[in-house]
Amino acid sequence: MKHKHVTFSKNIFIPVTNVCRNACGYCGFRARSLDDAYLISVKEFLTLIKTKGAATEALFTAGEKPELANFASFFKHKILDYGYSSLVEYTKELCKLAIKHGLLPHCNFGVLSREELNELRVMNASMGLMLETVAEVEAHKNSPGKIPAERLKMIEEAGKLKIPFTTGLLVGIGEKPVDHLRSLEAIKSLHDKYGHIQEVIVQPFIPKPFTPMWKKRPPSFEELKEVVRAASRILPDEIAIQVPPNLTSPKELIELGASDLGGISEKTIDYINPESPWPGEEELRKIVAPYELRERLPIYPRYIEKGWYSEEIRPLIEKYADEEGLRKRKR
Numbered sequence: 001m002k003h004k005h006v007t008f009s010k011n012i013f014i015p016v017t018n019v020c021r022n023a024c025g026y027c028g029f030r031a032r033s034l035d036d037a038y039l040i041s042v043k044e045f046l047t048l049i050k051t052k053g054a055a056t057e058a059l060f061t062a063g064e065k066p067e068l069a070n071f072a073s074f075f076k077h078k079i080l081d082y083g084y085s086s087l088v089e090y091t092k093e094l095c096k097l098a099i100k101h102g103l104l105p106h107c108n109f110g111v112l113s114r115e116e117l118n119e120l121r122v123m124n125a126s127m128g129l130m131l132e133t134v135a136e137v138e139a140h141k142n143s144p145g146k147i148p149a150e151r152l153k154m155i156e157e158a159g160k161l162k163i164p165f166t167t168g169l170l171v172g173i174g175e176k177p178v179d180h181l182r183s184l185e186a187i188k189s190l191h192d193k194y195g196h197i198q199e200v201i202v203q204p205f206i207p208k209p210f211t212p213m214w215k216k217r218p219p220s221f222e223e224l225k226e227v228v229r230a231a232s233r234i235l236p237d238e239i240a241i242q243v244p245p246n247l248t249s250p251k252e253l254i255e256l257g258a259s260d261l262g263g264i265s266e267k268t269i270d271y272i273n274p275e276s277p278w279p280g281e282e283e284l285r286k287i288v289a290p291y292e293l294r295e296r297l298p299i300y301p302r303y304i305e306k307g308w309y310s311e312e313i314r315p316l317i318e319k320y321a322d323e324e325g326l327r328k329r330k331r
């Protein structure tokens, strides 16, 4: 057996806004017309988080730099209407509310500046940005935020700020097998320097209707296995390899080195992959057997031990974490 256990977390998925400056060829999330565009209101947000059940994580996702998007004027009017001047300022407020309601925030907002990361850091248990790939691919030709150097720079800034960090590869968007190795090497070298990467997601591209890549075939399971094998070889053991159980069959990938299933939600859908429901906890338990399934928080045990969290979230970590840094078991 490769690991002691397989982990997952319980989250509430919060799509803050779908206004995005990028136009990735595979994206079904971003607003394509003014009629689709939204910015969640505090009332809608509270309704979502009040359904939290047993969740410990508030997963905030948003389009990247909506202030620079096609529908920037919609976004700017809306945010001013709500009484805020930027997405980051508004999100800080939502994070505070999440904490008050017992949820540890994890923000994944695309490329952020060092100042924005620093602003959000105190309110977040961890943060994330998918590297996706270090290759320049056709799917990103209309996405200024997907320039690999920009993304690596943000991941590096997060390291300097000691933010426990999640990143990952999106497999099958036009990159070559060698690019998987280069992407993993790039993540490893940032981790070697800053020690802040807690997990690397290996996520398959899934075609979405009404997108330019609708007809492109998703990666085969063999390709995914190859990436997990490479991740297991290249990344240090302390970085968990995460495979999303709603997008692939985790069993064999666990045998190859994956040890985390990411966040699942009992109450909200995966807004990025709405066609793919998460399995429930009991189903996951059966899938990973004979490995033990353990619930974790959005901050991994190593960073709890190192004290890489703020006073704002300390009470929740103390409430939820056991002596191993995983979620306390039900008695």
Ligand code: SF4
Residues within 6 Å of the ligand: 020, 021, 022, 023, 024, 027, 028, 029, 030, 062, 063, 064, 110, 143, 145
């Ligand atoms: S950055 Fe994310 S939300 Fe924006 S277009 Fe690309 S995949 Fe969609």
